[in-house]
Amino acid sequence: MSTPRLSSRSTAYAAVLLGLIGAISASDPSFATSARSASDSPQPQIAAGFALYKERCVLCHSENLAGGAGPALKGEDFVGQWEGKPLRSLYSRILMTMPGNDPGSLTPAQVLTLVSYIANENSLAEWKTAFKSPDDLTNIVVRSAK
Numbered sequence: 110m111s112t113p114r115l116s117s118r119s120t121a122y123a124a125v126l127l128g129l130i131g132a133i134s135a136s137d138p139s140f141a142t143s144a145r146s147a148s149d150s151p152q153p154q155i156a157a158g159f160a161l162y163k164e165r166c167v168l169c170h171s172e173n174l175a176g177g178a179g180p181a182l183k184g185e186d187f188v189g190q191w192e193g194k195p196l197r198s199l200y201s202r203i204l205m206t207m208p209g210n211d212p213g214s215l216t217p218a219q220v221l222t223l224v225s226y227i228a229n230e231n232s233l234a235e236w237k238t239a240f241k242s243p244d245d246l247t248n249i250v251v252r253s254a255k
């Protein structure tokens with residue numbers, strides 16, 4: 110009589126134990142870490158900025174940021190404009206005033222891609238993970254022009 114009771118209890122223990130093992134492996138941090146580091150790379154955001162630049166900016170700033178109707182967005186003069194300032198001021202400038210033919214039409218996320226692209230082309234700063242919000246730009250100061 111005690112035998113079936115015991116075995117049903119040990120079945121219950123086994124079920125609880127299996128549940129625990131399942132919960133632990135589902136929250137294994139090593140999975141989360143590898144997924145996060147892949148999506149944190151700044152490269153996709155830089156590439157998205159390049160694509161958006163060709164769509165919305167190239168008309169006035171030309172291929173390779175060389176300048177045309179608008180000033181060059183690359184080189185010493187450009188870097189000199191932003192030197193010592195937080196990258197966030199470049200972000201705000203673009204968000205508020207660009208593109209010159211349709212200011213205010215870009216979303217914050219789009220402007221983050223453009224800042225990534227322009228900052229990378231000019232080596233304005235070094236950063237290791239994609240920008241998630243404009244706040245990420247506040248403490249990144251543009252390095253001096255070479």
Ligand code: HEC
Nearest residue numbers: 165166168169178179180187190202203207208209210223
């Ligand atoms: C219709 C033409 C036009 C387009 C399109 C345009 N711009 Fe401009 N941009 C200008 C002009 C003209 C200036 C300089 C005068 C001013 O500030 O309005 C300028 C200035 C700038 C500056 C400041 C440059 C400096 O020396 O500090 C930045 C940064 C900039 N543009 C980024 C962009 C980006 C990014 C885009 C694409 C989303 C873009 N612009 C699209 C015409 C344009």
